[in-house]
Amino acid sequence: MQIITPHYILMRDKVSTNMSVAxxxxxxxxxxxxxxxxxxxxxxxxxxxxxxLLMPGLINAHVHIEFSGNKTELSYGDFMGWLYSVIENRExxxxxxxxxxxxxxxxxxxxxxxxxxxxxxxxxxxLEVCENAAQNVVFFNELxxxxxxxxxxxxTDFTSRVDASKAVKREGFYPAVAIHSPYSVHPVLIKxxxxxxxxxxxxxxxxFMESEAERNWLDSSDGxxxxxxxxxxxxxxxxxxxxxxxxxxxxxxxxLTHVSNANESELETISTNKHTVIHCPISNRLLGNKxxxxxxxxxxxxxxxxxxxxLSSNYKLDLFEEMKISLFMHSDAPLLDFANALIRGVTxxxxxxxxxxxxxxxxxxxADMIILDLDKxxxxxxxxxxxxxxxxxxxxxxxxxxxxxxx
Numbered sequence: 001m002q003i004i005t006p007h008y009i010l011m012r013d014k015v016s017t018n019m020s021v022a023x024x025x026x027x028x029x030x031x032x033x034x035x036x037x038x039x040x041x042x043x044x045x046x047x048x049x050x051x052x053l054l055m056p057g058l059i060n061a062h063v064h065i066e067f068s069g070n071k072t073e074l075s076y077g078d079f080m081g082w083l084y085s086v087i088e089n090r091e092x093x094x095x096x097x098x099x100x101x102x103x104x105x106x107x108x109x110x111x112x113x114x115x116x117x118x119x120x121x122x123x124x125x126x127l128e129v130c131e132n133a134a135q136n137v138v139f140f141n142e143l144x145x146x147x148x149x150x151x152x153x154x155x156t157d158f159t160s161r162v163d164a165s166k167a168v169k170r171e172g173f174y175p176a177v178a179i180h181s182p183y184s185v186h187p188v189l190i191k192x193x194x195x196x197x198x199x200x201x202x203x204x205x206x207x208f209m210e211s212e213a214e215r216n217w218l219d220s221s222d223g224x225x226x227x228x229x230x231x232x233x234x235x236x237x238x239x240x241x242x243x244x245x246x247x248x249x250x251x252x253x254x255x256l257t258h259v260s261n262a263n264e265s266e267l268e269t270i271s272t273n274k275h276t277v278i279h280c281p282i283s284n285r286l287l288g289n290k291x292x293x294x295x296x297x298x299x300x301x302x303x304x305x306x307x308x309x310x311l312s313s314n315y316k317l318d319l320f321e322e323m324k325i326s327l328f329m330h331s332d333a334p335l336l337d338f339a340n341a342l343i344r345g346v347t348x349x350x351x352x353x354x355x356x357x358x359x360x361x362x363x364x365x366x367a368d369m370i371i372l373d374l375d376k377x378x379x380x381x382x383x384x385x386x387x388x389x390x391x392x393x394x395x396x397x398x399x400x401x402x403x404x405x406x407x
Contacts, residue, residue: 001022001023001024001028001040001042001043001044002022002023002024002043002044002045002046002400003020003021003022003023003033003036003037003040003043003044003045003046004020004021004023004045004046004047004048004054004369005020005021005033005045005046005047005048006020006021006048006052006053006054006371007048007049007050007051007052007053007374008051008052008053008054008374008377008378009021009030009053009054009055009361010053010054010055010056010361010382011030011360011361011362012344012348012360013340013344013383015053015378015382016030018032019031019032020032020033020036021054021361021367021369022036022039022040022043023367023369023397023400024367024400025366025367025399025400026357026364026365026366026367026400027361027362027363027364027365027366027367028040028363029363030361030362030363048371048394048395049373051373051374051375051376051377052371052372052373052374052394053371053372053373053374053378053391054361054369054370054371055347055361055369055370055372055386056347056348056351056358056359056360056361056368056369056370057113057114057115057116057347057358057368057369057370057396057397057398058112058113058114058115058116058319058320058346058347058370059114059115059116059117059305059346059347059350059351059354059356059358059359060109060114060116060117060118060307060308060317060319060346060350061117061118061138061205061255061278061305061307061350061353061354062118062120062205062255062257062278062280062307062308062309063105063109063117063118063119063120063307063308063309063310063317064119064120064122064309064310064311064312065102065105065106065119065121065126065129065130065310066094066097066102066121066122066123066125066126066310067093067094067097067310067311067312068097068101068102068104068105068310068311069093069094069096069097069101069311070089070093070311070312071311071315073085073089073092073093074086074089074093074312074313076286076287076288076313077286077287077288078287078288079210079211079212079213079224079287079288079289080211080213080224080225080228082286082287082288082313083228084228086312087232093312094123094125099128099129102125102126102129103129105311105317106129106130106133106134106135108316108317108318109135109317109318110134110135110396110403110404111393111404111406112317112318112319112320112321112393113319113320113370113372113393113396114135114317114319115135115136115358115368115369115370115396115397115398115403116135116136116137116138116172116350116351116354116356116358116368117133117135117136117137117138118137118138118140118176118205118255118307118354119137119138119139119140120140120142120178120205120310121139121140121141121142121161121165121178122142122144123161124141124161124164124165127139127161127164127165127168130173131168131170131173134398134403134404135172135398135403136172136173136174136356136358136366136368136398136399137172137173137174138174138176138203138354138356139165139168139173139174139175139176140176140177140178140203140205141158141161141162141165141175141176141177141178142178142179142180143155143158143177143178143179143180143185143189143190143193144180144184144185145184145185145186145189146183146184146185146186146229146233146235146239147186147233147235148186148188151186151188151189154189155189155192155193158189158193159196162175162177162196166200171399172398172399174203174354174356175200175202176202176203176204176205177193177196177197177202177203177204177205178204178205178206179193179204179205179206180206180207181206181207181208181210181214182206182208182214182218182238182240182241182242182244182245183214183217183218183225183238183239185239186239187239187240187244187248190245190248191248194248194249194252197252198252203255203354203355204249204252204253204254204255205254205255205256205257205278206245206249206254206255206256206257207256207257207258208242208245208246208256208257208258208259208262209242209258209259209260209261209262209266210257210258210259210260210261210284210287210289211261211287211289212224212261212289212290213225213228214261215261217229217238218238218240218241218242218245219241219242221236221237221238242262242263242266243265243266243269246266246269246270246273249273249275250273252273253273253274253275253276253353254273254275254276255275255276255277255278255305255353255354256270256275256276256277256278257277257278257280257307257309258278258280258283258284258289258292259277259278259292260284260289260290260291260292260293261289261290267296267297267300267302268300270300270302271300271301271302274303275302276302276303276304276305276349276353277292277297277302277303277304277305278304278305278306278307279292279294279304279305279306279307279326279345280306280307280308280309280313280314280322281306281322281325281326281329282308282309282313282314282315282321282322282325283308283309283313283314285325285329286313286314287313291329291330292304294330294333294338294341295332295333303349303352303353304345304349305345305346305349305350305353306319306322306323306326306342306345306346306350307319307322307350308322319346320386320387320390322346323339323342323343323345323346323387324387324388326342327339327342327384327387327388335384336380336381336383336384339381339383339384339386339387340383342383342387343383343386343387347359347360348360366399366400367397367398367399367400368397368398368399369395369396369397370393370395370396370397371393371394371395371396372386372391372392372393372394373391373392373393373394374391375389375391392406393406394406394407
């Protein structure tokens with residue numbers, strides 16, 4: 001048992017003072033220090049410096065660890081140009097990003113206060129580093145393949161990777177499933193994968209409506225994807241449209257990444273089925289895609305959260321940076337309300353979307369916590385200041401264990 005006494009505690013959208021937190025793997029009690037030490041007399045006591053802020057650890061729900069070797073190899077500014085550059089450099093990027101490269105990316109997330117991440121694993125090459133990561137990991141085994149002739153082989157590979165992830169038994173590791181996208185996965189494969197999701201009660205994610213090319217291909221088997229599919233896959237039409245893709249997920253709560261080109265009907269379906277949208281602003285900008293219409297999501301009562309995507313379409317895996325870019329990108333949003341929503345989008349809302357008992361400083365929640373060293377007493381605009389100013393993260397706790405210390 002431990003008792004930690006910060007100067008301030010961020011609890012949802014309010015700041016508490018003169019309180020301490022008693023915890024082991026979970027938060028047992030939040031109360032004044034004298035009350036806690038009387039109840040937990042043998043607890044280890046940590047008293048933090050002036051202007052220290054205890055807040056929930058951050059949750060990065062969508063990141064591609066296997067592609068962490070990219071820095072200048074891929075082309076930015078246009079989605080199709082980027083995609084062709086990924087195909088051209090894919091083998092080199094994967095082969096040149098071994099264990100050390102992936103560990104570096106994971107450690108960088110830890111340094112920036114990320115205590116949980118959702119790894120989108122295309123090949124299973126990141127399984128070992130994710131198993132050994134300090135963070136909680138939702139390990140999304142990704143299914144991809146639009147050609148019916150390859151369905152059996154692709155599904156066999158997919159199930160073997162799912163089984164390998166299920167063999168990991170360490171605390172805070174959760175096997176899960178990712179369906180790549182509506183244009184890249186055959187309906188037969190989707191149905192077979194969803195049977196596993198249902199039977200195993202696994203979390204589910206998918207990319208959806210990231211680009212204009214995807215919009216045109218799914219609507220009319222035309223546009224920039226037409227040449228791509230004809231030349232590379234000898235495929236003249238889409239394997240399903242957007243409605244058919246979303247219909248597969250009836251009865252599932254899915255995390256849908258990007259969604260910046262979705263139409264009103266698709267958003268209504270997402271709202272009705274209580275899916276979650278993952279907002280990746282830096283990735284969208286670098287690949288020349290639309291800015292997600294957050295106001296529309298709010299009007300439709302669609303939960304949205306914030307993630308970095310991978311280093312194939314970002315320059316760092318830092319949610320504070322991601323939130324800052326989003327804060328400026330959505331210039332019409334009320335500043336303080338939006339800043340608070342962004343903070344929730346990397347803490348409590350992300351935890352709820354992933355079905356995890358974390359994301360807030362509250363009794364009974366997992367003790368995933370970070371300590372920030374503020375310059376002065378926080379005011380009502382704390383959320384804005386947390387996003388704008390890169391405060392030192394002096395301690396990172398995950399499941400009650402001190403995983404990082406930087407004084």
